[in-house]
Amino acid sequence: MTIFxxxxxxxxxxxxxxxxxxxxxxxxxxxxxLRLSLLLxxxxxxxxxxxxxxxxxxxxxxxxxxxxxxxxxxVTNYFTWISNKHYCGAFDSISNFLIYVTILSDDxxxxxxxxxxANPQNEKCGGALVTPNIVQTACHCVATELEGDADxxxxxxxxxxxxxxxxxxxYHGATTTDDMHIGYNSQIFFIHQKCLLKYGxxxxxxxxxxxxxGIVSQSDTKNIAPVYSENTLNRIWTNVxxxxxxxxxxxxxxxxxxxxxxxxxxxxxxxxxLQNYQRCYSWTTLNTHGFNYTTDATWSCFLQVPAxxxxxxxxxxxxxxxxxNNEYFGLVSAGAANFKIAPHPKFPExxxxxxxxxxxxxxxxxxxxxxxxxxxxxxxxxxxxxxxELENLRxxxxxxxxxxxxxxxxxSISGHSSSWTGSLSIIH
Numbered sequence: 001m002t003i004f005x006x007x008x009x010x011x012x013x014x015x016x017x018x019x020x021x022x023x024x025x026x027x028x029x030x031x032x033x034l035r036l037s038l039l040l041x042x043x044x045x046x047x048x049x050x051x052x053x054x055x056x057x058x059x060x061x062x063x064x065x066x067x068x069x070x071x072x073x074x075v076t077n078y079f080t081w082i083s084n085k086h087y088c089g090a091f092d093s094i095s096n097f098l099i100y101v102t103i104l105s106d107d108x109x110x111x112x113x114x115x116x117x118a119n120p121q122n123e124k125c126g127g128a129l130v131t132p133n134i135v136q137t138a139c140h141c142v143a144t145e146l147e148g149d150a151d152x153x154x155x156x157x158x159x160x161x162x163x164x165x166x167x168x169x170x171y172h173g174a175t176t177t178d179d180m181h182i183g184y185n186s187q188i189f190f191i192h193q194k195c196l197l198k199y200g201x202x203x204x205x206x207x208x209x210x211x212x213x214g215i216v217s218q219s220d221t222k223n224i225a226p227v228y229s230e231n232t233l234n235r236i237w238t239n240v241x242x243x244x245x246x247x248x249x250x251x252x253x254x255x256x257x258x259x260x261x262x263x264x265x266x267x268x269x270x271x272x273x274l275q276n277y278q279r280c281y282s283w284t285t286l287n288t289h290g291f292n293y294t295t296d297a298t299w300s301c302f303l304q305v306p307a308x309x310x311x312x313x314x315x316x317x318x319x320x321x322x323x324x325n326n327e328y329f330g331l332v333s334a335g336a337a338n339f340k341i342a343p344h345p346k347f348p349e350x351x352x353x354x355x356x357x358x359x360x361x362x363x364x365x366x367x368x369x370x371x372x373x374x375x376x377x378x379x380x381x382x383x384x385x386x387x388x389e390l391e392n393l394r395x396x397x398x399x400x401x402x403x404x405x406x407x408x409x410x411x412s413i414s415g416h417s418s419s420w421t422g423s424l425s426i427i428h
Contacts, residue, residue: 075250075323076267078225080127080135081118081171082209082319083183112187112213118171118180120265123252126320127170128225128328132214133184134383135170136225136370137319138331138362139195142168142207153290154199163188172215173223175267177252187212188390192367199286204298205333205362207319208370210383225321225328230372237365240324246273246305247324249359251332253317263316272302272359274324283341283358299333299360313359322361328371330363 127137143158150156169183187210194204216223228236240247250269275283280301285293313335320332339358364371369379 072326073248073250073269073323074226074326075128075248075321075328076175077223078129078328079172079175079250079267079321080129080137081123081174081177081180081252082125082127082135082137082141083118083169083171084122084124112211113182113184114169115181116169116183118177118183120177120252120263123177123263123316124168125316125318126251126253126332127209128321128331129172129215129223130225130227130370131380131383132216132218132220132224133211134380135209135211136321136331136364136367137207137209138333139191139205139207140202141319142189142209143191143195145197150197150199154288156197158191158195158197160189160191168209170209170211170215177265184215185212186210188386190386198291198296199288201284201286202334203296204366205331206367206370208383210387225371227371227373227376228328230368230374233365233368233372236324236327236329237363240274240329241277241300244274244276245324246271247302247322247329248326249302249313249317249320249322249332251313251317251320253314253320271305273305275301275303283339284360298362298366300330300363302359302361304357313357328364330361330365332359333362334360 125137125141127135127141130136139158143160146157146159148156163186166189168186170186171177171180171183174180190208190210192204192206195206196203239245248269249272250267252264252267280299281293281297283301284297284299285291313332317332318334321328322330322332336358338355341354341356341358369375
């Protein structure tokens with residue numbers, strides 16, 4: 001008996017006394033063929049997958065996928081995916097239209113939601129579910145910059161979007177668009193009364209979307225953004241600033257691939273380092289008349305972590321919640337991918353400037369009317385009053401005018417250091 005070794009398989013060859021022809025153990029041959037078949041199948045699967053994807057998609061941009069809602073990152077529980085205007089992914093093709101044609105008879109205005117799948121390419125912004133039917137997002141996600149030039153003080157204002165003609169759908173409870181099948185209707189939008197552009201910089205970038213129907217129950221606190229006392233809001237902001245904490249960014253904004261306008265179907269995440277107050281001031285203060293950094297600069301500055309120097313926030317990430325130490329800190333507001341900073345604060349002109357990514361976040365400490373426990377009951381009551389007023393106007397209008405028109409109304413909502421402007425639509 002002669003034994004040959006090849007990898008981990010042992011071939012036993014026996015010589016017969018008659019023909020002197022080697023005989024191979026059939027069981028060994030069978031196992032060898034089975035392993036070769038398995039390798040072939042895996043190879044073909046790899047080739048097919050590569051052909052379908054073309055290239056590996058990058059992330060937030062160049063971030064990492066965050067598929068698991070049980071990852072320990074609490075932000076995945078209250079994150080919301082906000083669609084473009086009047087979007088329903090179920091009707092993107094004739095085949096999907098035929099599949100979902102049976103639901104066309106549903107009264108979506110009455111239901112408060114649409115039975116349609118989310119399409120990653122139609123994502124507009126991110127947001128945080130702060131009550132069962134209210135989403136907090138960026139001001140510029142629910143308002144439109146007014147046309148024309150800025151005034152003498154460099155100010156341009158925003159007009160709140162119309163909740164009917166500019167309706168959005170809000171999806172919640174998933175970290176991949178493949179699991180998003182029900183989008184909840186917007187009913188009314190609000191923006192902070194001080195939300196405006198000043199010399200191209202947005203101030204008080206806070207907005208709200210009130211939904212026609214609650215997404216979760218009031219008792220389901222796990223899937224609602226935490227509400228903090230005013231002392232806790234101040235503590236979080238002060239500690240994070242003082243320690244220059246590394247914070248978590250999540251979103252579905254544009255990712256980089258063959259087509260640079262592609263948006264991911266899976267939530268992306270990355271980490272960025274908050275910069276101290278003095279450093280952010282030196283980089284972002286507006287040296288113009290009428291700008292007070294202490295009262296007007298409602299943002300915090302973040303830079304990339306050293307290991308993630310090529311990750312940056314992209315279109316579609318606005319309004320997404322940012323967490324520091326797993327606590328709700330703020331909302332993504334703006335970013336500059338090629339921001340230039342001086343390597344030494346005392347000699348800004350002596351050395352060549354460093355080009356990096358700068359991200360601005362709107363901390364919720366500047367929005368206590370929405371995010372503080374002391375103001376929560378008053379906030380919910382005021383929101384409900386606005387919704388009731390809207391519904392009463394709609395009922396009255398249907399009785400008086402047998403046609404469709406739009407009526408805009410603006411009303412301030414006074415709260416603790418915060419006020420909001422809403423837009424109402426009267427639809428027959």
